[in-house]
Amino acid sequence: MKPAIEISQLNVSYFGSKAIQQVSLSIDAGRLVGIIGPNGAGKSTLLKALLQLIPRESGSVAFHGKSFNEMKTSIAYVPQRSEIDWDFPITVFDTVLIGTYPKLGFFKKPGKKEKEWARACLKKVGMEKYSDRQIGELSGGQQQRVFLARAFAQKADILFFDEPFAGVDMASEAVMIRLLKDLAKQGKTIFVVHHDLSKANEYFDQLVLLNKTVLSFGDAKSVCRKEILQSAYKDPFSFLEQQEVNG
């Protein structure tokens, strides 16, 4: 069987500087994979390059052996919180309903079936009570749960999340990680940009340690060893601080 995500020799430049260098990865279906690395390591850039949101310089990417264009309606992406306009006049329910748009195509409006499905997705993340709220009225954790519901609504095989736990309370984080693990068990492949090292080995099956290039890739436990992490987080103090605060 073809791997869910196959990246080979990927290079990306961003405003003249190399952001991603020679990244090759092969990720099997049904895995929950975390991407960790210091600030400016190119984690979000890697995600965006995979989704063709920014141009690739060289290299190839395949999803289940197919090109992005053939697979794009089977791929869901949840952007960073900072990219969303939280004042937008849209309710929680309508935000989730957007998840049904990619498979509808042009001209078709979401009907009863789509609405029921969106409601079911909202229920899954425990947010059905907030259906009619404007999205800016929710807490950070609730907002991320709504976007998780939207990703569910896309019925995607491969899901990408950019820092889904940033600004999220502990309870929401626990709910979200449980749901992501369930999804992975159903055979979905999930790729998550993650910031907090402390729980990385509990959360993910596999980890990618990135600093422009792949420093380490493998089982979460094997990547989460001190000497490997230190190679990426060059300033040992910042690394130690993070461990103390979170640990």
Add this chain to the structure above:
Amino acid sequence: MNFIEAIAEYEFLQKALLTSAMVGIICGVIGCFIILRGMALMGDAISHAVLPGVAVSYMLGIPFFVGAVISGVATALCIGFISQNSRIKQDISIGIMFTAAFAFGIILITFMKSSTDLYHILFGNVLAVRASDMWTTLFIGLIVLLAVFLFYKELLVSSFDRTMAQAYGLPVKWIHYFLMTLLTMVTVASLQTVGIVLVVAMLITPAATAYLMTDRLWVMLYVSALLGVTASVVGLYISFTYNLASGAAIVLVSTILFLLAFFFSPKQGIIWRTRRAKQKLLVNK
């Protein structure tokens, strides 16, 4: 003679009323997308940029909405080209290009026979609307409304979450230029009612007012259209009764509606907001 009797009596007033009502609706609808995408300045720019196109169309004797759409969209493309290919940011690029287009338009119009034309294009004169102008406006209006109806989903998602829209394969750049085209058409339709200089107010003010009143995009579209029509009709009434410039009257009515919402809107109005904040303080004490 009062306004109602005058409408029954005079055909020119009926045309003016119908035209400005349609302008109120389409400006209100397109304006919602303009403000939600943070493109208020762009709206101002494109509305000014139609001037050279209108002038050339006059000279060639072709319907002026053809020339206007061409010069409007060309300006939008130039703005995009400059900001994407240099360190010049978009707002600067907008400032350079639309003033250039506008200045060029003014020069072209001075070559034309009368300066009253320029005055009417800049400030509108709804009471001089001819039947052909009215039909053009109604036709443009129907096209714009149909386009928004058909592409509502795409306009919504690309305005709300551009990255997701792009990720699932929507041509977000084309949607942008599509919206710019609709914007130019709306501007052309509004030429006679409010004039080029004040179109931006019709685009932005009713939409911003609606934005303060609701949390749902589709409701915002209806409310904005309704506010646009209200401003147009009331403005026309004031213009007729007190013999004032129609565009200016319509815009000021629209501003008053905005101020009412700004102070009294149940959710966003500052009066209720400060009240709620005070109540919270009392509860906490």
